[in-house]
Amino acid sequence: MREGLIIEDLHLSLRAPAGGSSGSSARPVLSGVGLTVAPGEFVALVGASGSGKTMTALSVLGLLPPQIQAASGSITLGGTDLLAASGAELNRLRGGRIGMLYQQPKRMFNPRMTIGSHLAEPLKLHRGLRGRQARAQALELLTNAGFEDPERVARAYPHQLSGGMAQRAMLAVAMAGQPELLLADEPTSALDKVLERQILELIDTQRRQHGLGVLYITHDLATVSAFADRVVVMDAGRVQEEGPARAVLGAPQTACARELLEACALTRRRIVVAGEAPGLAPSRDILALDGVTKRFAKGRGARPALEDVSLSLREGEILGVLGQSGSGKSTLARLLVDVEAPDRGSITRTLPAGDGKDDGGGASRGVPGTEVQLVFQEPHDAFDPRMKLFASLEAPLLRQRTGTADGRRERIHQAVRDVELDPDLLDRYPSQCSGGQLQRLTIARALLLDPAVLICDEATSALDAVTQRKVLDLLLRLHRDRRLSLIMISHDMNVIRYMSHRVAVLYQGALVELAGTSEFFANPQHGHSKELVAAARAHPAVCSAPVACGDLAACAHRVLGANVAGSRPGTSRLLELVSAPDA
Amino acid sequence: MMLFLARRTAALLVAVLLASFVVFLIPYVTPGDPVRKIIRSRVAGDAIDDSAVQALSAQLGLQDPLWTQYLRWLGRFASGDMGLSYTSRTPVVDQVLPALWVTLSLVVMTLAVAALIAVILGIAAALNEGRAADKAITAVSQAFIAMPEYWLAPMLVLVFALELSVLPSAGWEGPTSAVLPVAVLALRPASHFTSAVREGMLDALGADHVTAARGRGLSYFHTVRKHVIPNGLLPLTTLAAVWFAGLLGGSVIVEVIFAIPGMGRLLFDGVLNSDIPLAQGAVVVVVGLAVLLTTAADLVHGLLNPQVRMRHA
Numbered sequence: 001m002r003e004g005l006i007i008e009d010l011h012l013s014l015r016a017p018a019g020g021s022s023g024s025s026a027r028p029v030l031s032g033v034g035l036t037v038a039p040g041e042f043v044a045l046v047g048a049s050g051s052g053k054t055m056t057a058l059s060v061l062g063l064l065p066p067q068i069q070a071a072s073g074s075i076t077l078g079g080t081d082l083l084a085a086s087g088a089e090l091n092r093l094r095g096g097r098i099g100m101l102y103q104q105p106k107r108m109f110n111p112r113m114t115i116g117s118h119l120a121e122p123l124k125l126h127r128g129l130r131g132r133q134a135r136a137q138a139l140e141l142l143t144n145a146g147f148e149d150p151e152r153v154a155r156a157y158p159h160q161l162s163g164g165m166a167q168r169a170m171l172a173v174a175m176a177g178q179p180e181l182l183l184a185d186e187p188t189s190a191l192d193k194v195l196e197r198q199i200l201e202l203i204d205t206q207r208r209q210h211g212l213g214v215l216y217i218t219h220d221l222a223t224v225s226a227f228a229d230r231v232v233v234m235d236a237g238r239v240q241e242e243g244p245a246r247a248v249l250g251a252p253q254t255a256c257a258r259e260l261l262e263a264c265a266l267t268r269r270r271i272v273v274a275g276e277a278p279g280l281a282p283s284r285d286i287l288a289l290d291g292v293t294k295r296f297a298k299g300r301g302a303r304p305a306l307e308d309v310s311l312s313l314r315e316g317e318i319l320g321v322l323g324q325s326g327s328g329k330s331t332l333a334r335l336l337v338d339v340e341a342p343d344r345g346s347i348t349r350t351l352p353a354g355d356g357k358d359d360g361g362g363a364s365r366g367v368p369g370t371e372v373q374l375v376f377q378e379p380h381d382a383f384d385p386r387m388k389l390f391a392s393l394e395a396p397l398l399r400q401r402t403g404t405a406d407g408r409r410e411r412i413h414q415a416v417r418d419v420e421l422d423p424d425l426l427d428r429y430p431s432q433c434s435g436g437q438l439q440r441l442t443i444a445r446a447l448l449l450d451p452a453v454l455i456c457d458e459a460t461s462a463l464d465a466v467t468q469r470k471v472l473d474l475l476l477r478l479h480r481d482r483r484l485s486l487i488m489i490s491h492d493m494n495v496i497r498y499m500s501h502r503v504a505v506l507y508q509g510a511l512v513e514l515a516g517t518s519e520f521f522a523n524p525q526h527g528h529s530k531e532l533v534a535a536a537r538a539h540p541a542v543c544s545a546p547v548a549c550g551d552l553a554a555c556a557h558r559v560l561g562a563n564v565a566g567s568r569p570g571t572s573r574l575l576e577l578v579s580a581p582d583a
Numbered sequence: 584m585m586l587f588l589a590r591r592t593a594a595l596l597v598a599v600l601l602a603s604f605v606v607f608l609i610p611y612v613t614p615g616d617p618v619r620k621i622i623r624s625r626v627a628g629d630a631i632d633d634s635a636v637q638a639l640s641a642q643l644g645l646q647d648p649l650w651t652q653y654l655r656w657l658g659r660f661a662s663g664d665m666g667l668s669y670t671s672r673t674p675v676v677d678q679v680l681p682a683l684w685v686t687l688s689l690v691v692m693t694l695a696v697a698a699l700i701a702v703i704l705g706i707a708a709a710l711n712e713g714r715a716a717d718k719a720i721t722a723v724s725q726a727f728i729a730m731p732e733y734w735l736a737p738m739l740v741l742v743f744a745l746e747l748s749v750l751p752s753a754g755w756e757g758p759t760s761a762v763l764p765v766a767v768l769a770l771r772p773a774s775h776f777t778s779a780v781r782e783g784m785l786d787a788l789g790a791d792h793v794t795a796a797r798g799r800g801l802s803y804f805h806t807v808r809k810h811v812i813p814n815g816l817l818p819l820t821t822l823a824a825v826w827f828a829g830l831l832g833g834s835v836i837v838e839v840i841f842a843i844p845g846m847g848r849l850l851f852d853g854v855l856n857s858d859i860p861l862a863q864g865a866v867v868v869v870v871g872l873a874v875l876l877t878t879a880a881d882l883v884h885g886l887l888n889p890q891v892r893m894r895h896a
Binding site for chain 2: 061063087088091092093094095096100102104107108109110111112118121122125126157159170173176177
């Protein structure tokens with residue numbers, strides 16, 4: 001039997017800048033990482049961003065960035081020493097014995113080349129197939145990757161594929177060399193749950209059929225729970241915890257494993273928060289859409305981005321808007337902040353103008369055009385890279401032409417402290433901050449104008465699970481403290497469930513369902529909603545396992561409550577998650 | 584693609600028509616009566632006989648309404664008749680076509696040389712990013728991009744024609760006579776192209792799909808040849824077409840300095856002698872060609888980039 005992948009005591013370090021002293025100044029990237037993937041085994045490598053997961057995978061392929069070098073340790077695949085392999089040997093391994101999936105599949109294809117020509121490369125290099133044979137094999141690979149029309153996909157250019165299709169095509173390319181090991185670096189982080197499940201099932205099928213070893217890198221524990229045999233948890237360049245999936249997910253021993261679990265366990269916390277704030281009796285509508293239609297494409301037969309959508313947001317409510325990409329979610333957001341005007345229908349804003357003083361909020365609400373604020377998906381794009389953050393935050397205040405420089409500074413510092421950041425950060429440029437910090441700052445910037453409604457358009461989708469959790473909790477706190485009404489636009493079922501009072505589902509530009517959150521998740525009405533909920537159920541936010549579990553709440557309870565309550569009473573934040581842990 | 588082509592062709596025609604109208608108007612909006620200018624250029628003495636002015640105006644059809652003149656001018660132009668040169672009294676077409684041929688060969692040679700240099704140096708710089716070779720290439724190309732032709736041309740003539748006597752200093756006979764003008768003209772586009780190729784190559788090298796190609800087992804050389812160079816050179820096509828158009832009109836200085844009988848020289852002479860038909864003919868041909876080339880560049884770019892190609896399909 002083959003040995004599979006064995007990584008032992010791997011140390012990676014950042015090469016010291018030229019001119020520096022001896023090796024002592026080299027910064028460690030990985031410190032003594034060890035893990036194994038046996039043939040046919042599905043191993044999940046889990047960790048927050050920056051924990052060294054990707055570097056581990058790249059070192060297996062010998063594709064580390066030039067400034068990072070392997071200092072010591074060993075990597076072997078079926079007895080071959082990968083660190084000692086020559087360039088030519090590595091080229092035979094890459095795409096041959098080792099296949100790789102990447103996080104951004106569309107960017108991993110050469111935009112000038114068809115999918116078919118991408119497939120032809122490994123088929124020729126690793127299997128010596130050309131011409132008709134290669135074409136037949138390519139079509140078979142695409143069929144195995146779940147395409148019903150492989151001929152068309154083979155002829156397609158990367159930009160013609162959706163994210164999910166691109167990832168399946170990438171899987172076909174990765175399997176072309178008949179690998180014994182598949183490295184998957186967050187292949188589904190950018191996809192919604194339905195597509196994620198599809199990809200995972202495809203990978204799992206290949207694993208069973210070909211005895212493929214899978215190293216699946218993710219920050220999302222929920223993803224791996226149903227598929228992984230073993231889980232390896234990484235943090236700060238070290239393996240913190242390792243074991244059978246059931247053991248690690250059921251009884252996490254280390255703080256970082258618990259934090260990751262907790263981050264995925266959005267469901268339970270929401271119930272607690274809702275319980276804490278019973279006074280949230282949603283009252284009147286403050287935003288109302290009536291029969292709104294918006295069309296961008298001009299041609300006949302083009303589907304409107306939004307069609308006849310009627311929807312309202314009540315004061316003090318969190319409304320979740322669910323939908324896959326292309327469903328019209330972002331168009332809805334743009335209409336609500338008045339960046340776009342509807343072609344048909346009306347949008348009524350009955351905002352609590354001028355009552356800010358009663359709230360003790362300081363500046364009065366109702367500065368025209370600022371009552372509804374928007375937080376975007378990609379925090380790095382939301383700031384001018386050449387402006388210091390303070391200047392970016394000051395800009396909207398300057399437009400109001402009121403107040404003094406000191407007053408503005410005070411307000412900005414207060415807003416930054418409100419989002420739990422240090423005002424010193426404001427001296428930096430956007431590129432010097434993490435995604436989580438910047439996303440908090442976009443929220444701070446939106447709050448500076450004291451809006452009544454905050455629209456979060458996939459505001460946490462680009463963040464890792466732990467950071468996402470923190471930002472969501474921040475939004476919940478602001479919602480409670482400021483009576484802020486929120487519209488959470490997302491494709492992530494867990495986020496929607498965690499945050500919302502009501503859920504609206506957009507599908508191909510139409511509002512297909514609007515219901516209370518618990519009602520929606522218990523009994524979705526529309527076909528598309530059922531599909532979404534079913535996909536979320538297959539990968540519940542908290543689940544111990546390979547065991548399918550129907551009742552989410554009970555499952556979370558059993559897994560988290562039972563195991564944590566005894567060992568670390570009082571200290572664990574997990575206890576907050578489950579309202580009444582079994583002692 | 585056909586619709587794309589039709590749309591581009593229509594835009595091209597409109598641009599040429601607009602340009603032709605502006606060119607047609609030039610003698611009318613510049614100060615001084617063109618007829619008097621013509622007479623003054625031929626007759627010695629200050630006094631100009633009014634009857635002579637009248638007679639010449641009538642002869643040239645200058646008393647008709649402006650739009651009639653424009654349409655007549657345009658109609659003649661479209662049928663290949665650019666009128667008679669005021670100075671030589673021969674058809675402008677017979678002067679423009681040989682000159683166009685000379686300028687086209689000069690510009691094409693220039694661009695070929697510039698592109699060749701740029702591809703070699705740009706790729707070398709990008710593949711050695713940050714090392715001495717890259718720094719040297721970048722520094723030299725940035726220095727040359729700012730070097731004016733009217734300074735460089737005399738310098739090269741001084742060294743190669745007068746001091747070393749290895750190349751002719753002027754004229755347009757035989758391949759050796761093209762060396763200095765092409766060298767002078769190619770220097771700036773070569774510098775510009777080099778930095779463009781370097782940037783394009785660096786972008787292409789850093790692209791995620793290049794990492795993925797290595798991950799499929801392609802060797803470094805194979806990856807660079809197949810996935811980096813073709814993508815990295817893409818921006819050069821558009822840039823080359825823009826320079827092509829620019830050099831058609833921009834070769835004036837070099838043509839005058841080296842006494843090359845090209846379009847620039849013709850235009851220069853036409854303007855200097857108030858030979859309006861000659862100047863107009865030369866300008867319209869240059870403008871028309873420039874617009875045509877820019878359109879061609881867009882089409883080539885479209886053909887090379889599937890994303891553009893399919894958006895217009």
